[in-house]
Amino acid sequence: MLDSKIPAGKLDEKWVDYKGHCKLVNPANKRKLEVIVVGTGLAGASAAASLGEMGYKVKAFCFQDSPRRAHSIAAQGGINAAKNYQNDGDSTFRLFYDTIKGGDYRAREANVHRLAEVSANIIDQCVAQGVPFAREYGGLLSNRSFGGTQVQRTFYAAGQTGQQLLIGAYQALERQVALGNVTMYARHEMLEVVKVDGKARGIIARDLVGGKLERHFGHAVLLCTGGYGNVFYLSTNAMGSNVTAAWKAHKAGAYFANPCFTQIHPTCIPVSGDHQSKLTLMSESLRNDGRIWVPKKQGDNRKSIDIPEEERDYYLERRYPAFGNLVPRDVASRAAKERCDAGYGVGSSKQAVYLDFAAAIQRYGKGEVSKRNLGNISAAEITQLGKDVVKEKYGNLFDMYEKITGENPYEMAMRIYPAVHYTMGGLWVDYELMTNVQGLYALGEANFSDHGANRLGASALMQGLADGYFVIPYTLGNYLADEIYAKALETSHPAFEEAEKKTADRINTLMNIKGKQSVESLHKRLGKIMWEKCGMARNAEGLKEAIAEIQALKKEFWSDVRIPGEIASFNPELDKAGRVADFIELGELMCKDALAREESCGGHFREEHQTEEGEAERHDDKFMYVSAWELKGESEWELHKEVLNYEVIKPSARNYK
Amino acid sequence: MEHTSINVNLKVWRQKNNQAKGEFKMYKLEDVSTEMSFLEMFDVLNEQLINDGEDPVAFDHDCREGICGMCSMYINGKPHGPWQANTTCQLHMRAFKNGDTIVVEPWRANAFPVIKDLTVDRTAFDRIIQAGGYISVNTGNAVDGNSLPINKDKADASFAAAMCIGCGACVAACKNSSAMLFLSAKVSHLALLPQGEPERHSRVVNMIAQMDKEGFGACTNTGACEATCPKEISLSNIARLNKEYLTASLVSDK
Numbered sequence: 001m002l003d004s005k006i007p008a009g010k011l012d013e014k015w016v017d018y019k020g021h022c023k024l025v026n027p028a029n030k031r032k033l034e035v036i037v038v039g040t041g042l043a044g045a046s047a048a049a050s051l052g053e054m055g056y057k058v059k060a061f062c063f064q065d066s067p068r069r070a071h072s073i074a075a076q077g078g079i080n081a082a083k084n085y086q087n088d089g090d091s092t093f094r095l096f097y098d099t100i101k102g103g104d105y106r107a108r109e110a111n112v113h114r115l116a117e118v119s120a121n122i123i124d125q126c127v128a129q130g131v132p133f134a135r136e137y138g139g140l141l142s143n144r145s146f147g148g149t150q151v152q153r154t155f156y157a158a159g160q161t162g163q164q165l166l167i168g169a170y171q172a173l174e175r176q177v178a179l180g181n182v183t184m185y186a187r188h189e190m191l192e193v194v195k196v197d198g199k200a201r202g203i204i205a206r207d208l209v210g211g212k213l214e215r216h217f218g219h220a221v222l223l224c225t226g227g228y229g230n231v232f233y234l235s236t237n238a239m240g241s242n243v244t245a246a247w248k249a250h251k252a253g254a255y256f257a258n259p260c261f262t263q264i265h266p267t268c269i270p271v272s273g274d275h276q277s278k279l280t281l282m283s284e285s286l287r288n289d290g291r292i293w294v295p296k297k298q299g300d301n302r303k304s305i306d307i308p309e310e311e312r313d314y315y316l317e318r319r320y321p322a323f324g325n326l327v328p329r330d331v332a333s334r335a336a337k338e339r340c341d342a343g344y345g346v347g348s349s350k351q352a353v354y355l356d357f358a359a360a361i362q363r364y365g366k367g368e369v370s371k372r373n374l375g376n377i378s379a380a381e382i383t384q385l386g387k388d389v390v391k392e393k394y395g396n397l398f399d400m401y402e403k404i405t406g407e408n409p410y411e412m413a414m415r416i417y418p419a420v421h422y423t424m425g426g427l428w429v430d431y432e433l434m435t436n437v438q439g440l441y442a443l444g445e446a447n448f449s450d451h452g453a454n455r456l457g458a459s460a461l462m463q464g465l466a467d468g469y470f471v472i473p474y475t476l477g478n479y480l481a482d483e484i485y486a487k488a489l490e491t492s493h494p495a496f497e498e499a500e501k502k503t504a505d506r507i508n509t510l511m512n513i514k515g516k517q518s519v520e521s522l523h524k525r526l527g528k529i530m531w532e533k534c535g536m537a538r539n540a541e542g543l544k545e546a547i548a549e550i551q552a553l554k555k556e557f558w559s560d561v562r563i564p565g566e567i568a569s570f571n572p573e574l575d576k577a578g579r580v581a582d583f584i585e586l587g588e589l590m591c592k593d594a595l596a597r598e599e600s601c602g603g604h605f606r607e608e609h610q611t612e613e614g615e616a617e618r619h620d621d622k623f624m625y626v627s628a629w630e631l632k633g634e635s636e637w638e639l640h641k642e643v644l645n646y647e648v649i650k651p652s653a654r655n656y657k
Numbered sequence: 658m659e660h661t662s663i664n665v666n667l668k669v670w671r672q673k674n675n676q677a678k679g680e681f682k683m684y685k686l687e688d689v690s691t692e693m694s695f696l697e698m699f700d701v702l703n704e705q706l707i708n709d710g711e712d713p714v715a716f717d718h719d720c721r722e723g724i725c726g727m728c729s730m731y732i733n734g735k736p737h738g739p740w741q742a743n744t745t746c747q748l749h750m751r752a753f754k755n756g757d758t759i760v761v762e763p764w765r766a767n768a769f770p771v772i773k774d775l776t777v778d779r780t781a782f783d784r785i786i787q788a789g790g791y792i793s794v795n796t797g798n799a800v801d802g803n804s805l806p807i808n809k810d811k812a813d814a815s816f817a818a819a820m821c822i823g824c825g826a827c828v829a830a831c832k833n834s835s836a837m838l839f840l841s842a843k844v845s846h847l848a849l850l851p852q853g854e855p856e857r858h859s860r861v862v863n864m865i866a867q868m869d870k871e872g873f874g875a876c877t878n879t880g881a882c883e884a885t886c887p888k889e890i891s892l893s894n895i896a897r898l899n900k901e902y903l904t905a906s907l908v909s910d911k
Binding site for chain 2: 046049050053064065066067068069070071073074083085121123124125126127128129130132133134135136137138139140141157158160162163164167170171172174175177178184186209238239240272273275276277278280281399400403404406469470473518520521562564565569570572573
């Protein structure tokens with residue numbers, strides 16, 4: 001039975017009550033307790049730093065050359081917090097409500113409410129660390145709005161909020177390294193969870209420089225390893241982002257929850273050719289000012305500026321007048337796909353829509369004229385003033401667009417198309433962020449708990465930091481308080497021996513295949529299957545085909561992959577091979593999950609379940625639960641259901657019209 | 658955007674490991690789309706090498722959108738290649754012409770030892786941050802974010818310095834392998850904010866001491882770092898660093 005350990009009591013008192021009653025570990029005992037943190041993005045770095053500050057002995061691991069490179073760094077738009085600095089009606093409840101609704105009623109009320117409660121503390125903490133958030137002329141913090149909400153609650157640092165927040169957490173982490181409370185293992189990859197008597201007691205990690213396997217003991221193991229969007233090969237994730245640590249945990253008994261809930265982000269730079277290695281996101285914040293449209297005529301080949309206003313279809317504003325261009329990501333993505341599939345797409349591939357700043361440039365230009373009292377100036381000067389404002393707000397994004405496409409977005413509309421971005425699914429965790437394996441935790445994107453079937457913009461940074469700074473410091477103590485008698489194990493313990501042997505055997509097997517196909521080419525094929533059959537729209541037939549194709553691909557991988565080089569050396573191809581092997585297995589589970597969930601909700605759109613107008617159709621009577629999958633054997637899983645009880649919010653059809 | 662295909666010759670630094678002696682090797686690549694990024698061109702090269710049974714070129718990369726700071730190629734004598742304010746991963750092949758020979762080397766600096774081929778060890782930067790590149794505030798200590806208004810110009814200047822991605826191009830570009838631009842960006846980021854005030858003096862002194870210990874060279878104000886920085890970190894930060902250091906050495910009791 002899955003026990004989510006949600007505290008009793010009223011929703012807004014649960015967390016306060018929990019904190020008041022959870023067990024504590026005294027400072028002398030903390031020094032004897034060792035904690036392993038895998039991953040150093042927002043969740044991992046904030047957790048490692050906070051736990052180090054509290055006095056635990058922390059070991060932190062990342063596969064990059066420095067903890068500062070973790071992919072949280074690439075988050076652009078911002079971080080939500082219920083501060084209500086704008087006096088526009090925001091509150092903890094409203095952030096909670098928007099997040100549950102945005103997630104299409106597939107997230108846990110208690111977790112999400114806690115997230116909304118601690119959101120304000122995150123901003124305070126980051127400001128204190130020296131995170132240079134955007135400010136108004138009066139010196140106070142600035143806010144902007146984001147998709148799926150009607151208030152301005154998003155804090156930001158130009159278009160690189162993730163970078164600034166991560167640098168803040170990284171610096172806090174390095175401070176603990178300097179103080180000796182955290183030992184950092186960069187260029188290390190976790191390849192196995194070590195369990196003793198059913199409890200997580202350590203990991204096997206591979207030093208990626210020399211290729212040696214290492215044993216590390218911990219009284220608890222925290223996985224803060226991000227999402228698995230790279231299962232699609234093309235995504236906005238970094239090239240190294242992978243599911244391996246989470247998948248090893250799954251193989252060690254941890255349940256994987258809602259794997260099919262993936263977020264396709266509506267505003268990315270379209271694919272340009274077969275050589276493409278990744279996709280680049282254009283922050284959702286652009287939808288604040290940019291207007292999305294396609295020509296009203298199918299196959300219109302004119303340039304965007306040559307198409308007159310009355311021949312443009314601002315389809316989001318047309319279909320969703322209340323939210324317009326600021327509908328949630330899943331809705332915006334599907335609407336773009338619908339237009340392109342119907343033959344209205346633009347650009348050479350016809351798999352793109354326009355994101356146009358011409359109107360915003362004029363609006364801002366006129367605003368500047370009035371603000372600076374400039375009187376009669378030429379239209380060209382007004383346009384220039386407008387461009388300057390847009391540059392200040394989104395300059396780095398516009399520059400990035402120009403570098404990638406060779407087109408100037410100040411002069412012509414950007415072309416955008418949806419791309420895989422975030423995975424709401426992840427390891428199943430209870431209220432304390434512990435998986436069903438004792439002592440094994442999952443934080444941030446690696447867990448499933450807060451975003452339901454669709455994540456709202458600017459909420460990933462919020463969740464990563466909430467888990468690391470303000471949740472795990474309490475919930476981990478509640479577990480470790482009972483572990484103070486457990487002495488640190490020698491890593492010569494048979495459990496470590498066995499786990500290391502298993503890892504070494506697998507690496508040897510991989511290296512000895514000596515086949516013909518490169519890891520990259522097999523990964524691309526997996527991605528193609530996933531995107532076509534388990535992407536923005538899914539149906540039973542396609543999913544069944546995908547499962548068969550993935551099983552065949554798995555056989556091919558394990559009999560024909562070619563990995564050059566040696567084990568005991570710096571060998572990025574070998575690292576990648578291990579990750580792709582795990583992605584293949586995960587891909588199968590994702591399709592299985594998507595097949596079992598016979599409804600459309602959030603990012604999961606089953607073509608069989610839609611209204612006549614093409615909107616998603618949820619089936620709350622049958623699927624108001626979290627699907628937690630237990631691995632039983634090769635290609636064999638058992639489904640466990642955690643029923644979602646909505647005590648405060650009444651689920652209804654999401655309406656952004 | 659119109660695109661064409663070009664042929665290029667690559668002259669790439671190959672070095673098996675830190676102990677081995679390195680050398681340049683020549684590779685020919687045909688039909689390279691000008692829409693490819695520079696790293697995608699390397700992906701194609703590596704696919705070719707793997708198919709031919711050779712060892713692929715090791716290079717650091719991750720986000721491929723110019724923000725993580727992991728990519729680090731020295732291209733035709735310039736860190737991150739010919740484009741201004743750019744990282745290797747954002748460099749695209751339309752920067753090159755058909756028949757070009759492109760020379761690719763790792764960052765070269767004593768403080769950044771080569772791991773393999775084009776991959777170097779930049780942990781010296783982490784150790785410089787450990788020496789004081791932070792504000793000492795434990796989780797939970799913070800007051801309300803708006804309790805301390807910060808002059809917008811100062812906040813913006815702080816942000817401009819905080820944009821540093823820690824890639825190390827400044828060191829690779831410098832004839833002395835100095836890390837002053839990197840260090841000055843961090844010192845400026847924190848010194849411009851009221852939150853950074855209490856540790857202002859010890860921070861700059863300790864970070865500079867660590868930089869010297871790591872074996873980075875001295876600054877001779879050439880400005881190659883600023884010219885090559887993908888985030889256009891300004892040389893004026895080094896001036897601020899010098900001022901901070903001078904003040905600190907006058908008043909510091911350490």
